[in-house]
Amino acid sequence: MAVERPAPAIELINVSRRFLSPTGKSLTALRDFTMTVERGEFVAVVGPTGCGKSTTLNLVTGLASPSAGEVRVMGAPVKGIDPRIGFVFQTDALFPWRTVIENVMAGPLFRGKSKAQAEASARDWLARVGLARFAQHYPHQLSGGMRKRVALAQTFINGPEILLMDEPFSALDVQTRVLMHEELLRLWSEAKASVVFVTHDLEEAIALADKVYVLTAGPATVKSVYTIDLPRPRVVADIRYEQSFIDYSRTIWADLKEEVETSYARAAA
């Protein structure tokens, strides 16, 4: 391990992950997968649907373990669920029987903070995502975008050093999604966390990330890595009309398209 530089936030080294299908057959989701996420870096992972993108995130959380290879977080091998990790889910993972503020308080309470401390911190985070007025509402009373903001507050309140996001905004409409991108970039620049953002939306990946990993059709492995050299702070709503953005988009899409077509042909066969 290097002395002068801290270890990368996340390392996946030649990782493979196999599942057993219900009929007892072995299926490979990931094959020889290698990825490094530096501290404070924003990495996006794109690939065809169902190729195993989400599996990479589960390996980092410790909810799943690799069949071969090594997963390291902050320089140490993953053992169980790391408290420095935060996760934003694709589906609604809020607890519907708790009010908004009780949802945000969940993390600190689970981690043994006092109720008063948790509540004060939750109020602060609700204010930061602009939902202070909705503290006593239940999730079903909020719109999809507001529920996502609650989910962000619920995750950020724990002060994660690593933030994993599994297609978090894919269920939102396009306008709300752009607002959520701005919100996420703002929270990220304050929190200085390392992010892995899984998505199938290439423009979303380019607009947000420092690096874009393109995966092959399943079993997934890294096809290519692109460094996105767009200046920050970025304005997500406008960046997509800049020439450099369009160039990135065209280059990476040419790469991704082959995999999408392979995946599609396989599904149709």
Add this chain to the structure above:
Amino acid sequence: MTDATVNITTASFRPGTSDAEIEAAAAKAAARRRRTVTFWRLGILIAFLSLWEIAGRMAWIDPFFYAMPSTIAGRLYEWITEGTSEGPLWYHLYVTMEESVLGFVTGSIAGIVIGVALGRNRMAADIFSVYIKVINSIPRVVLAPIFIMILGLGLASKVALAFVMVFFVVFHNAFQGVREADRAMIANARILGASDWQLTRSVIVPSAMSWIFASLHVSFGFAIIGAIVGEFVGSRFGIGLLINIAKGSFDAAGMYAAIVIVMVVALGAEYLMTLVESRLAKWRPQPLHETQ
């Protein structure tokens, strides 16, 4: 009925109709609908009871076997004011309720605890599922004579029967509810830092609660069945005993009167349960009221 509603809405949709007018028309239509529903509900009940009464009086059916609403009402009145041949009605009702409630409470608690425990532990579930299946296949009422032989004619044997009636229903629902708990929600709680016990208490059990409540609705009825069947087979007090005695003396009105009492009690319990449930489930979206 439907025609009337449609007419009101189409009539009020002329251009220039204010929102207030449309709302007033809708409120009127809703009120009219409620009145119609109440009218038919009462009408059908009255028609049924009158037909029964007339059929008995005209000797189309034999009142000796089928009784008549008037004689049943008379018997109820007599039981309430003078008591039954076996003592005050209230005491019998009290005994049956005590048995049902005790069986219901113990059976539900045991069902929830064991259901959640097995739902959370796959290995234990695989091992015990076969036994639960076997025991579940026994029709519960055949246990009544055994319980009475072992536990005697008193309270314990009826509570035991009500317990087994309730336990399996609640157990199955609690188990299923735990299994159906949303995976993303569980993963979310674990990453937020929940320990196993915190996960069970604050995620698994609340999300299984709607399943559990569905079973509690049915199982209070089952608890009453257990208590009454137990009383049939052997007891000194209770509504089941009253029915048994009425049967022995060919007192049809007495049997029906006892049924009416049980019906009222079961409906009351159901009402209370719904009240508790809607208080606990205030987080759930309210269904939109159907006005049409």
